[in-house]
Amino acid sequence: MLQFILRRIAVLVPTFIGVSLIAFSFIRLLPGDPVILMAGEHGMTPAQHAAAMHALGLDKSLPLQYLDYLGGVLTGDFGSSVVTKRPVIDEFFSRFPATLELSICAMILAVGIGIPAGMLAAIKRGSVLEQGIMGTALIGYSMPIFWWGPLLIILFSGILGWTPVSGRISLMYYFPTPTGFMLIDSLLSGQEGAFTSALSHLVLPAIVLATIPLAVIARQTRSAMLEVLGEDYVRTARAKGMPPRRVVGIHALRNAMIPVVTTIGLQVGVLMAGAILTETIFSWPGIGKWMVDSVFRRDYPVIQGGLLIIAIIIMLVNLAVDVLYGFINPRIRHT
Amino acid sequence: MKRITKVLTASLFASVMASAVQAQTLVYCSEGSPEGFDPALYTTGTTFDASSRTIYNRLVEFKHGSTELTPGLAKSWDVSDDGTVYTFHLRDGVKFGATDYFKPSRDMNADDVVFSFNRQLKDGNPWHDYANGTTYTYFSSMGFDSLLKKVEKVDDKTVKFTLSRPSAPFLADLAMDFSSIMSKEYADQLKKNGNMGDLNQKPVGTGPFTFVAYQPDAVIRYKANPDYWDGKQKLDNLVFAITPEASVRTQKLKSGECQIMPYPNAADVAGLKKDDSLQVLEQPGLNIAYLAYNVSQKPFDNVKVRKALNMAVDKKAIVQSVFQGMAQVATNPIPPTMWSYNKSVQDDPYDPDKAKQMLADAGVKNLKMNIWAMPVSRPYMLNARRAAEIIQADFKKIGVTANIVSYEWGEYIKRAGQKDHDGAVMLGWTGDNGDPDNFLNTLLGCDGVGTSNNVAEWCDKDFQSLVDKAARTTDKDERVKLYQQAQKIFKQQAPWMTIDHSTVIMPMSKKVQGFQQDPLGFHRFDDVSLSQ
Numbered sequence: 001m002l003q004f005i006l007r008r009i010a011v012l013v014p015t016f017i018g019v020s021l022i023a024f025s026f027i028r029l030l031p032g033d034p035v036i037l038m039a040g041e042h043g044m045t046p047a048q049h050a051a052a053m054h055a056l057g058l059d060k061s062l063p064l065q066y067l068d069y070l071g072g073v074l075t076g077d078f079g080s081s082v083v084t085k086r087p088v089i090d091e092f093f094s095r096f097p098a099t100l101e102l103s104i105c106a107m108i109l110a111v112g113i114g115i116p117a118g119m120l121a122a123i124k125r126g127s128v129l130e131q132g133i134m135g136t137a138l139i140g141y142s143m144p145i146f147w148w149g150p151l152l153i154i155l156f157s158g159i160l161g162w163t164p165v166s167g168r169i170s171l172m173y174y175f176p177t178p179t180g181f182m183l184i185d186s187l188l189s190g191q192e193g194a195f196t197s198a199l200s201h202l203v204l205p206a207i208v209l210a211t212i213p214l215a216v217i218a219r220q221t222r223s224a225m226l227e228v229l230g231e232d233y234v235r236t237a238r239a240k241g242m243p244p245r246r247v248v249g250i251h252a253l254r255n256a257m258i259p260v261v262t263t264i265g266l267q268v269g270v271l272m273a274g275a276i277l278t279e280t281i282f283s284w285p286g287i288g289k290w291m292v293d294s295v296f297r298r299d300y301p302v303i304q305g306g307l308l309i310i311a312i313i314i315m316l317v318n319l320a321v322d323v324l325y326g327f328i329n330p331r332i333r334h335t
Numbered sequence: 336m337k338r339i340t341k342v343l344t345a346s347l348f349a350s351v352m353a354s355a356v357q358a359q360t361l362v363y364c365s366e367g368s369p370e371g372f373d374p375a376l377y378t379t380g381t382t383f384d385a386s387s388r389t390i391y392n393r394l395v396e397f398k399h400g401s402t403e404l405t406p407g408l409a410k411s412w413d414v415s416d417d418g419t420v421y422t423f424h425l426r427d428g429v430k431f432g433a434t435d436y437f438k439p440s441r442d443m444n445a446d447d448v449v450f451s452f453n454r455q456l457k458d459g460n461p462w463h464d465y466a467n468g469t470t471y472t473y474f475s476s477m478g479f480d481s482l483l484k485k486v487e488k489v490d491d492k493t494v495k496f497t498l499s500r501p502s503a504p505f506l507a508d509l510a511m512d513f514s515s516i517m518s519k520e521y522a523d524q525l526k527k528n529g530n531m532g533d534l535n536q537k538p539v540g541t542g543p544f545t546f547v548a549y550q551p552d553a554v555i556r557y558k559a560n561p562d563y564w565d566g567k568q569k570l571d572n573l574v575f576a577i578t579p580e581a582s583v584r585t586q587k588l589k590s591g592e593c594q595i596m597p598y599p600n601a602a603d604v605a606g607l608k609k610d611d612s613l614q615v616l617e618q619p620g621l622n623i624a625y626l627a628y629n630v631s632q633k634p635f636d637n638v639k640v641r642k643a644l645n646m647a648v649d650k651k652a653i654v655q656s657v658f659q660g661m662a663q664v665a666t667n668p669i670p671p672t673m674w675s676y677n678k679s680v681q682d683d684p685y686d687p688d689k690a691k692q693m694l695a696d697a698g699v700k701n702l703k704m705n706i707w708a709m710p711v712s713r714p715y716m717l718n719a720r721r722a723a724e725i726i727q728a729d730f731k732k733i734g735v736t737a738n739i740v741s742y743e744w745g746e747y748i749k750r751a752g753q754k755d756h757d758g759a760v761m762l763g764w765t766g767d768n769g770d771p772d773n774f775l776n777t778l779l780g781c782d783g784v785g786t787s788n789n790v791a792e793w794c795d796k797d798f799q800s801l802v803d804k805a806a807r808t809t810d811k812d813e814r815v816k817l818y819q820q821a822q823k824i825f826k827q828q829a830p831w832m833t834i835d836h837s838t839v840i841m842p843m844s845k846k847v848q849g850f851q852q853d854p855l856g857f858h859r860f861d862d863v864s865l866s867q
Contacts (some may be wrong), residue, residue, distance in 0.1 A: 032745020041764055042476040043787035054467035083370045085466035085535055094551055150582055158586050163586045171362055171574050283578045285552035
């Protein structure tokens with residue numbers, strides 16, 4: 001097992017270099033530069049432009065800039081934002097808990113509803129229930145976030161008035177946020193109603209962000225389950241007279257979980273992508289919104305650093321999935 | 336589900352009750368995050384609203400709701416006869432707002448003023464490059480690095496500015512955001528503690544509000560400055576709830592989560608006006624959108640061709656289609672709200688038949704040209720592509736084939752700034768300081784040729800001598816006359832098709848009192864209050 005994990009970690013090194021190179025070069029392939037964009041319509045003389053580029057170290061050759069950057073990253077220095085002038089790492093970690101909290105809640109929703117729904121659809125194959133579940137999943141899968149989010153806001157916040165429109169917590173609450181997770185910090189604050197407020201703010205964005213992964217997980221669970229339910233050992237178990245709940249719950253589910261766990265792992269990437277839109281719509285102060293703004297401002301250090309940190313997180317999640325995979329199915333450890 | 340509904344309703348009720356108790360907290364749904372809190376480093380209105388207009392003051396201020404100047408931290412000033420030396424007499428008893436991180440030990444004085452300008456002016460100043468890649472963009476783009484010779488302390492309450500040439504717009508420039516006065520005592524403390532970067536993160540100013548906290552991309556909190564020299568504000572607390580989506584801002588305003596918001600979607604305005612709990616303020620913006628012909632190229636070097644093209648386009652259709660009526664057709668290169676606007680100038684009439692005839696008279700047949708359309712939405716032009724398509728269709732009616740081109744925004748500005756760019760460029764401008772020089776000289780002056788300011792590449796001697804003379808004259812009536820003449824020449828020579836001045840819409844709760852729309856586009860909350 002240890003060897004298996006080490007092998008997986010070794011693969012991460014070239015991936016890391018590849019990602020850093022891509023993050024560095026792609027953003028520079030975009031036309032425009034941060035200095036021009038900051039001046040906007042005001043324009044700049046070539047001399048002023050050159051001076052500003054020099055101040056930012058953007059007048060050096062690209063390979064030199066890359067080496068400088070890589071050297072910094074290896075010593076834990078991701079540089080400072082061109083715009084806010086704050087260190088990228090501070091900027092990232094001041095926003096990351098918001099994204100993580102939202103993503104975890106979305107993932108709990110997606111897994112908690114997606115897997116049972118998929119199982120139910122597989123067991124009740126051919127029924128109206130299956131058609132209903134799968135039809136809903138297809139609609140959910142096709143739902144564009146930029147449309148689905150505002151729709152829910154108009155319905156639940158605007159017309160029904162059940163949930164707040166946007167943000168993480170009502171503005172009347174003001175307390176220190178040591179963990180950055182609003183659900184936890186609101187409890188720690190001891191202020192009455194703070195936790196409920198944080199929770200009510202989380203509901204809509206979590207539903208919106210969970211919709212696509214939920215649909216994918218439900219569909220994947222159903223097809224994996226159907227496949228497993230057709231296997232000989234399941235038939236044998238049934239023939240032995242084992243109660244159906246045990247057959248499905250113990251024998252079938254564990255084997256059906258392998259592709260589902262992979263799918264869940266892959267959905268982490270989908271969540272990150274979905275977070276960008278969800279955060280923008282719900283004014284959720286996470287890293288998705290931050291990265292998009294930085295692309296528009298050509299804030300090179302932020303985009304590079306942000307992408308790299310996100311990539312590292314996704315790589316680590318995939319590593320964890322691989323390891324989990326090895327636990328569920330021992331044969332995989334030897335391939 | 337029922338239980339969840341109950342809980343949610345209860346929490347909503349609780350928050351409504353609580354907000355009724357804390358009535359003097361105004362929540363403003365702002366459109367974006369400030370880039371930082373040192374206004375001299377930036378050029379965007381979003382940053383200025385959150386920093387210079389709330390926390391800081393300047394020597395001279397724009398009168399609330401107008402572009403007229405009024406004494407700020409300077410109670411009076413003298414100008415030398417040759418117009419190159421300005422001596423400012425500072426107000427007594429002005430205090431910097433105390434915060435958790437800084438307690439001022441003295442009142443604002445000449446050292447603070449000298450510090451605020453020298454850090455931008457002098458290369459060797461330790462604050463000239465205090466944060467990663469500091470560039471004082473606005474200071475340079477207003478020409479202050481060549482205009483300002485020196486800033487000196489005469490005594491504690493007197494500061495002398497020496498200019499390299501007389502400049503009538505100088506006073507208006509001092510009311511701009513980059514001219515905000517910072518505390519030297521605070522800067523010294525930061526330098527001593529080795530955290531100079533905090534000047535841009537934890538601001539200290541003399542303004543109506545003091546900074547409490549900023550949670551990136553979420554909330555900025557301020558409280559009224561108890562020692563404000565112009566009297567404590569009626570609002571106790573001011574909160575910016577950062578809400579980038581216009582439709583979400585609208586929902587928040589309707590549900591009472593905030594009391595005021597900028598930049599609604601044009602499509603939402605009718606619905607907002609119908610809402611009984613809301614009021615919607617409107618004001619023509621201090622801006623212009625235009626299509627600039629590159630007059631250094633054939634056939635646009637011929638004024639008849641430019642006039643013919645101007646007459647071919649139905650600008651009312653653009654105002655209707657792009658702004659849903661929330662704009663007005665532009666005639667002059669400056670907006671009607673600006674002083675010296677020449678009402679007697681007539682716009683080129685919409686007359687496609689005559690336009691066709693004029694093109695034929697000029698000997699132009701089968702003209703093919705580029706129209707540049709900005710890739711981004713700007714306050715003066717919400718949808719450049721749509722406007723370009725209308726112009727393209729109108730041009731087709733007089734036999735001109737137009738091809739719409741667009742580039743990424745930074746690239747667009749860069750390419751439009753090259754003298755040999757091809758065709759007609761759509762661009763616009765929002766006034767910086769309410770001075771006509773900031774439109775007429777900046778956008779149409781000979782100095783701007785070959786830069787992204789004067790994309791018509793138009794340099795007219797008569798026009799230039801008028802605006803130059805106006806910039807050197809301090810007599811306002813004389814300046815009005817000169818600028819009005821300049822606008823006449825502009826219309827005769829038609830380097831641009833003037834498209835529109837957009838209307839600025841500010842929806843807010845009826846409880847908000849005393850809010851004044853600012854022609855320069857700021858959102859100021861001094862003198863604002865909430866009724867019960």
